[in-house]
Amino acid sequence: MSLAYIAKRFVDRAFKNPADASDPTLLNQLLKAADEAWEGIVALHAPASPMTWEVRTNLASTAQRTNRIGFRYPRPVEIVGMLPTLVVYGTNGALITPSTDDLMVSIDTDNQNYLTSGEGVSSNAGGTAGPFVTLTAMSVQVPRIMGYKLRNPTPSIGFTFQWAQAVTAAAPVYNDVTIALAMYARYL
Numbered sequence: 001m002s003l004a005y006i007a008k009r010f011v012d013r014a015f016k017n018p019a020d021a022s023d024p025t026l027l028n029q030l031l032k033a034a035d036e037a038w039e040g041i042v043a044l045h046a047p048a049s050p051m052t053w054e055v056r057t058n059l060a061s062t063a064q065r066t067n068r069i070g071f072r073y074p075r076p077v078e079i080v081g082m083l084p085t086l087v088v089y090g091t092n093g094a095l096i097t098p099s100t101d102d103l104m105v106s107i108d109t110d111n112q113n114y115l116t117s118g119e120g121v122s123s124n125a126g127g128t129a130g131p132f133v134t135l136t137a138m139s140v141q142v143p144r145i146m147g148y149k150l151r152n153p154t155p156s157i158g159f160t161f162q163w164a165q166a167v168t169a170a171a172p173v174y175n176d177v178t179i180a181l182a183m184y185a186r187y188l
Helices: 003-016 018-022 025-034
Strands: 051-059 069-072 076-088 104-108 131-135 145-152 156-163 175-187
Touching: 003 025, 018 025, 018 104, 051 069, 051 156, 104 175, 156 175
Parallel strands: none
Antiparallel strands: 051 175, 069 156, 076 145, 076 175, 104 131, 104 156
């Protein structure tokens, strides 16, 4: 249900019974609806968000995954979208030039709740395939629209990246890459 519809319903009720306009229960319901509203997240090419933050790391061809890259917001936020990018800096012609389809990402909040799951239900432990999904899954060829609210006073989010195929120092598969994941957000 849209916030506009809920607000109009509240106003209609208040016109019929003016005492309802100051009813704390109804006002709290309206406030909750406003907090949970998706209005402003409507265009895939331009999510409504005044701030952009980005995490960045390197993944060598000889390492399977990165360490967790943590990011702490200064106050509660709603993440309205994400956009992953890659810069390949290895030039070995015998190795695969990776794309976002060749990288997996695990995203957690406050180092415990996963936003990603390889299979099944997302939980603290991730799905049966773990908490990784392809990096491409975080985008819709434009910023990924999310609407994920982080309400802690200084919420944190963490990212761990890994190759889609198993690699070792002795058997690299991909060229080295720099991974970036932009987060579009607005304060709550």
